Amino acid sequence: MGGLIERLRLPASLRRGADSPGVSGGRPGAPGTQARGAAERERRPAGSGSAFWVMVQKEFGDHIRSWRFLILLALVTLACIGSIYSSITALKDAQEAATGSGSEIDTSFLFLKMFTISDGSLPNFLTFLSFLAPLIGIAIGFDSINSERNKGTLSRVMSQPVYRDDFLNAKFVAGLLLIAVVVFSLGFLVMGMGLLTIGYPPTPEEFWRVVIALVITTVYVGLWLNLSLLFSVRFKQAATSALSGIAVWIFFLVFYGMIVSLISNATTPDAAAGADAYINQQNWMMLLQRLSPAYLFQEAASTLLLPDVRTLNPFVTQDQAYLAIDAPLSFGQSLLLVWPQVVAIVAETALSFAASYVAFMRQEIRSRS
Amino acid sequence: MDAAWNAGVNAGFEDAETDRASQASSVIELRGLTKKYGDFTAVDGLDLSIRQGEIFGLLGPNGAGKTTTILMMLGLTEPTAGSSTVCGLDSTRQPMQVKRRVGYMPDDIGFYEDRSGLDNLVYTARLNGVPEKEARERAQQLLEKVGLAEAARKKTGAYSRGMRQRLGLADVLIKRPDVIILDEPTLGIDPEGVRELLVLIREMSRNEGLTVLLSSHHLHQVQQICDRVGLFVKGRLIASGDLDTLSRELDGGPTHLVELDVAGWSSALEETLLSVEGVLSVSRSEADALAGREADALAGREADGHGAPNAAATVRVASSVDLTAQLAAAVVTSGAALRGLRRTRYGLDDIYHRYFEGGDSHGRTH
Numbered sequence: 020m021g022g023l024i025e026r027l028r029l030p031a032s033l034r035r036g037a038d039s040p041g042v043s044g045g046r047p048g049a050p051g052t053q054a055r056g057a058a059e060r061e062r063r064p065a066g067s068g069s070a071f072w073v074m075v076q077k078e079f080g081d082h083i084r085s086w087r088f089l090i091l092l093a094l095v096t097l098a099c100i101g102s103i104y105s106s107i108t109a110l111k112d113a114q115e116a117a118t119g120s121g122s123e124i125d126t127s128f129l130f131l132k133m134f135t136i137s138d139g140s141l142p143n144f145l146t147f148l149s150f151l152a153p154l155i156g157i158a159i160g161f162d163s164i165n166s167e168r169n170k171g172t173l174s175r176v177m178s179q180p181v182y183r184d185d186f187l188n189a190k191f192v193a194g195l196l197l198i199a200v201v202v203f204s205l206g207f208l209v210m211g212m213g214l215l216t217i218g219y220p221p222t223p224e225e226f227w228r229v230v231i232a233l234v235i236t237t238v239y240v241g242l243w244l245n246l247s248l249l250f251s252v253r254f255k256q257a258a259t260s261a262l263s264g265i266a267v268w269i270f271f272l273v274f275y276g277m278i279v280s281l282i283s284n285a286t287t288p289d290a291a292a293g294a295d296a297y298i299n300q301q302n303w304m305m306l307l308q309r310l311s312p313a314y315l316f317q318e319a320a321s322t323l324l325l326p327d328v329r330t331l332n333p334f335v336t337q338d339q340a341y342l343a344i345d346a347p348l349s350f351g352q353s354l355l356l357v358w359p360q361v362v363a364i365v366a367e368t369a370l371s372f373a374a375s376y377v378a379f380m381r382q383e384i385r386s387r388s
Numbered sequence: 389m390d391a392a393w394n395a396g397v398n399a400g401f402e403d404a405e406t407d408r409a410s411q412a413s414s415v416i417e418l419r420g421l422t423k424k425y426g427d428f429t430a431v432d433g434l435d436l437s438i439r440q441g442e443i444f445g446l447l448g449p450n451g452a453g454k455t456t457t458i459l460m461m462l463g464l465t466e467p468t469a470g471s472s473t474v475c476g477l478d479s480t481r482q483p484m485q486v487k488r489r490v491g492y493m494p495d496d497i498g499f500y501e502d503r504s505g506l507d508n509l510v511y512t513a514r515l516n517g518v519p520e521k522e523a524r525e526r527a528q529q530l531l532e533k534v535g536l537a538e539a540a541r542k543k544t545g546a547y548s549r550g551m552r553q554r555l556g557l558a559d560v561l562i563k564r565p566d567v568i569i570l571d572e573p574t575l576g577i578d579p580e581g582v583r584e585l586l587v588l589i590r591e592m593s594r595n596e597g598l599t600v601l602l603s604s605h606h607l608h609q610v611q612q613i614c615d616r617v618g619l620f621v622k623g624r625l626i627a628s629g630d631l632d633t634l635s636r637e638l639d640g641g642p643t644h645l646v647e648l649d650v651a652g653w654s655s656a657l658e659e660t661l662l663s664v665e666g667v668l669s670v671s672r673s674e675a676d677a678l679a680g681r682e683a684d685a686l687a688g689r690e691a692d693g694h695g696a697p698n699a700a701a702t703v704r705v706a707s708s709v710d711l712t713a714q715l716a717a718a719v720v721t722s723g724a725a726l727r728g729l730r731r732t733r734y735g736l737d738d739i740y741h742r743y744f745e746g747g748d749s750h751g752r753t754h
Contacts (some may be wrong), residue, residue: 073514084502171498175559178462178492179515180484384464385455 071185073178078193081157088129091158092201095151099205100212102137102144107216109138130221131228133213134324136367144209145324149317150272152236153199156243157264163190163248164379169255177384187379191248191372198240206233224350231354232323235361239316242368243268249375252382271313279307305332309360312367319360322353333358404602415440415567415599416461420470423456423623430456432623433470436614438601443593445610446603448620454603455495457620458569461601462492475566488516492561495572497552501545505536505555508544509562512739516563523562530558534588557588570602574609576687582606586613636642646705646712653701657722661705664714669706700727 082088104355110132116347137143142150167173177183206229214220221229244256246267283304288296308314322328348356414437421434431453438444446454459465461472463483474486499508506527514522531540534554539547547555553573560568573589574582590613593600603620604610609646610617618628627634650657653672661670705715712731719726 069517070515073511077511081502154411157508170501171494171496173498174464174494175492175497175499176515177464178487178490178494179512179563180487180517181515182484302547383459385459 052136070179070181071189073197074181074186075188075193078163078189079196082193082197087158088197093153095155095201095205096208098147098151099144099209101141102147103133103209103212103216105137105139105263106133106135106143106388107213108140108201109136109201110217112138117175120260122318128225129217129219130210130213130225130327131324133209133217133234134229135321141385145320148205148236149239149313151245152202152240152316153268153272153313155201156194156240156245157247157261157268159194159197160190160247161251161261161264162246164251165255165260166251169257182313183380183384187248187252187376191245194244194248195237195241198244199237202233202237202240204345206236227350228326229325230264232320235316235319235323235357235364238368239312240363242364242371245368245375249371249378252375252378263314271311275311275313276308279304282307309363312364315360315364315367319357319364322357322360324349326353328353328356331360399679400495413440414438415475416444417473418457418461418470418603419473421457421460421467421472423453423460423465424468429623431460431467434623434625434627436618436628438599440599441597442615443590443595443600443602443613445614445617446601447605447607447610447617448603452620453623454620455571458492458571458601458603461569462487462490470475485542488563489566491563491565491568493556493560493568493573497556497559497577499544499547499552499555499559502543504541505531505544505547505551505558506540508555509559512559513562518563526562527558530561531555533561534558535584550577550585553577553581553585554588557585561592565598567599567601570600572604574600574606576606579624582609589613644707644710645732646707646713646715647728647730647732648703648719648726649700649701650703650724651727652724653703654724657719657724658703660718660722661703661715662753664711664718666707666709666711667705667715668708671704671706672701702728714729 110129137146141147164173167176173186176186210221210229243264247260247264250263251257253300254260254263283300286300286303288300309318318331322331326349329343329348412613416436416438418434418436421431421436422429423431434457446457448454456465457509460467461474461479461480463486466480473632475489477485477489499505500511503511509527509530510520513526514520518526528540531537534557536551536554536558539551543553544552557570557573560570569590573585577585586609589602591602592709602610602614616628616630617634619626621635644754658670661667705711710731712729716726716729
């Protein structure tokens with residue numbers, strides 16, 4: 020925020036310099052140096068903007084070269100290949116069973132099924148992704164600020180003409196770019212390999228569903244990146260911040276659902292209570308569940324990749340269930356259905372970014388402390 | 389509005405260039421600068437002005453507030469009160485402009501260790517808006533200047549401490565600053581490395597008209613290259629100026645010191661020396677163990693030759709005016725053998741030490 024304000028304030032301060040020639044004219048020694056600086060600055064186009072992209076570029080390069088990233092990539096790629104294998108086996112089994120019984124296999128959204136079905140030996144792609152994606156975010160972000168601080172590079176960079184928030188933003192943007200590259204290349208890898216193996220091309224609608232699902236995945240990983248950025252600002256030790264990130268990850272993935280169901284059991288209205296009470300309680304539980312980014316992502320991605328999902332509400336009246344046409348939703352409708360989930364994930368991302376932002380701006384830049 | 393300002397400044401550019409040496413305008417101007425952390429006052433009403441082209445040494449023990457002061461000059465920390473002006477720019481309000489002109493080398497400088505020295509320099513230059521190609525050229529030149537040309541492509545993780553400091557100096561200079569601020573530049577380098585670094589700093593300052601502010605607690609190192617020094621203790625600047633001024637300002641104590649190596653030391657001689665006009669104190673020093681042993685050896689031979697049992701002594705005579713000739717005469721006329729005579733000025737170490745000897749009563753905690 021400081022940088023933003025500063026940028027807004029900049030013209031005013033320059034005007035101040037122009038208005039008071041006494042500062043420059045009165046003492047010829049200093050203006051000589053000022054003139055040199057000013058002349059140099061004139062040659063430079065948009066100074067701070069380019070500094071930002073220089074930082075992004077450097078961060079991106081650092082990530083790509085790091086061992087950590089290679090290991091992560093290997094891990095996630097393995098997971099992808101495993102999930103494709105299991106889904107293709109499942110598809111082939113289904114086809115054999117269908118030909119055996121003389122009927123045709125249901126080919127609607129066959130391409131999407133590659134992402135969502137499994138023969139049971141390994142989880143499907145979506146599950147793998149929702150499980151491993153946070154790890155990518157955490158691994159990329161957990162030491163971004165505190166390691167610079169500990170290595171003494173933070174104070175060196177901050178003494179250059181660089182806005183303090185640009186430093187944090189560059190970390191975030193570079194991380195997000197990297198995540199987008201990884202997620203999309205994995206997604207396209209699965210698509211391509213699937214295409215080769217099952218030989219069944221995707222319809223445009225299927226293609227866009229996958230692309231949007233990948234975008235949502237990127238945003239979701241971005242949330243974890245931000246969370247780990249926050250920890251890296253907050254904790255001086257990289258190990259502490261990594262551990263905190265992993266703790267939050269495990270909490271939401273494993274324990275949060277358990278806790279919600281515990282609460283749900285404890286607050287179930289007794290049998291004598293009316294339907295309103297039940298619905299009310301269920302809605303509350305749903306809200307609690309949806310605080311978890313993992314749950315939100317699961318809902319959003321599975322709705323997009325499974326067009327048969329018609330609603331995310333736990334309660335459907337009998338009329339609704341009977342009268343609804345048993346047909347998959349169109350792409351636009353699926354998108355509408357997951358819109359709130361996407362907004363919620365983005366909001367949580369923004370929230371944690373704001374927190375790390377405030378924490379970082381308040382910190383004092385000192386060498387290695 | 390920027391253009392108008394530039395034009396105005398450019399008009400005076402030529403004159404400024406020629407006048408630089410003679411003109412003593414302040415580049416760094418601190419007025420009542422104060423920084424408090426809760427109840428603790430790190431910097432307390434600091435007034436300081438540093439002239440163009442000067443090498444100023446900010447001296448003080450650890451925790452005196454030197455780094456905090458520097459951070460405030462760069463606009464990295466906001467002062468609680470007071471103002472800091474660097475190159476005519478307010479550090480708090482225009483930190484970006486200030487940081488463009490000021491090169492800062494933090495104490496214990498850090499580099500991206502998996503990048504080469506060259507890459508680190510190029511990155512800094514690019515953060516300052518220098519285009520890639522020019523950045524590379526500048527970096528090469530500077531690496532040569534600081535003597536790291538062969539190590540340019542080595543990763544900085546493999547650099548030695550001295551190399552890191554020299555790279556730090558190149559890193560500070562690559563943006564072509566008007567002022568450079570070095571925080572403890574000599575920390576942790578061997579004596580030869582310190583000497584080289586200081587010579588380098590001095591050369592750069594002289595050749596390019598740079599204003600240099602360096603902070604240190606290694607007094608004798610700093611006194612070699614500084615034009616002026618400021619003694620900074622517990623957030624206050626207790627004295628500033630060149631050595632003589634500093635010494636006078638502190639306690640009006642002696643400014644001159646003569647060391648005499650005398651064979652045949654006696655208390656009578658001590659009386660004689662004390663009676664020389666202007667002598668403030670006479671003390672036998674046991675300063676250098678090495679020199680002392682040598683002197684003893686000499687004295688031993690002397691004793692054999694002359695049969696005089698008196699040991700040799702090194703005596704330090706402090707005075708407020710230069711009394712070297714009178715002292716020598718006094719020793720010789722008293723009949724003792726004058727083996728050596730060294731005229732020294734009070735070093736910063738002495739001044740510093742003397743201040744703290746008296747400083748205990750001011751409630752120094754450690």
